[in-house]
Amino acid sequence: MTAPADSRHGPTGARNASVAPSLTEAEIRTLGEAARLAPSIHNSQPWRLTRLADGIGVFEDLARSLPVIDPSGRDRLISCGAAVLNARVALRALGYTPEIALLPEPAEPSLIGTVRAVAERPASDDDDAMHRMIPERRTHRRVYRSHAVAEEDLLDLRQAVSAEGARLSVADSASRRSLADLLRRAVRNQAADPELRDEVERWVRRGGHGYVDGIPSSALGTSPFPVDSLVHGGHRGAPEAGAVEEELARSTVLIISTREDSRHDWVVAGMALERLLLTATVKGLVANFTNQALQDPTVRPELTETLGIWGEPQVLLRVGRPLVEAPASPRRPLDDLFEPGTI
Secondary structure (H helix, E strand, O other): OOOOOOOOOOOOOOOOOOOOOOOOHHHHHHHHHHOOOOHHHOOOOOOOEEEOOOOEEEEEEEOOOOOOOOOOOOHHHHHHHHHHHHHHHHHHHHOOOEEEOOOOOOOOOOOEEEEEEEEEEEOHHHHHHHHOOOOOOHHHOOOOOOEOOHHHHHHHHHHHHHHOOEEEEEHHHHHHHHHHHHHHHHHHHHHOHHHHHHHHHOEEEOOOOOOOOOEEEOOOOOOOOOOOOOOOOOOOOOOHHHHHHHHHHHHHHEEEEOOOOOHHHHHHHHHHHHHHHHHEEEOOEEEEEHHHHOOOOOHHHHHHHHHHOOOEEEEEEEEEEEEEOOOOOOOOOOHHEEEEEOO
């Protein structure tokens, strides 16, 4: 069972006419702590936070862009959407009714969303459970113990995504065979692009400690693509066709799509993604991303047609049950994320 969305996804969000609660500094930091633990492309954490009297604002941080692999900023906006969702989950757990405004200021396009308290309302058990899952969630780039996902779990994942205004599709066996070819082609293209490989490598943290962003080498695992879903290091050529097809054949492959392909849709996809991931974590499921086919502009249109999905595909991921635990990725200190002052 998934908790109610309690949000507005319009490009603007009219404020509640009643007097909004004022949050304490500790409560605002709780929202920020949840936001900073959101998943992001290569753990780039492309966001900044601003205190509001009744919540927080989430801004995209263009200085943390990946312009080669993500030239449009689609993955960056998906990442910021996940941060908005986490802040909303935290606000509900604190006992408030949240109101969300996405891209609320045309004159300030870097403001991705605001999360504000509009009334007090006791948190439910589901609200508390979702909040507890935020620090537990991991991107799992390792071998799964089981790829099977029960139908009732898939139903809850679908409901989690649809509650945010997106749609979840499950790839059937024929689609997974076709997807294997598209993924292999996209990975080959990425592996053959030295500029893209260099950009990815700049976000892989090999050895040492003290990093606050990027993907630690310990999180990469030892398996080739698509188990380890990142094209990095020694991945200089295309993965074996049979290996990709075999792995996807036994995988549960999910696709999150939105009606259109605007910045607003990308943020909605990020919120839907994180709600799916938190719901999956409650159920003991893990996920990793196989987004290369979406990052390649020559392959993405074919994926839509091949999978026969509704709308525009935004996220492609595999889910299952873990064989071993995955380590947590580093995060920037909370105080580094907050801009000074209040808006």
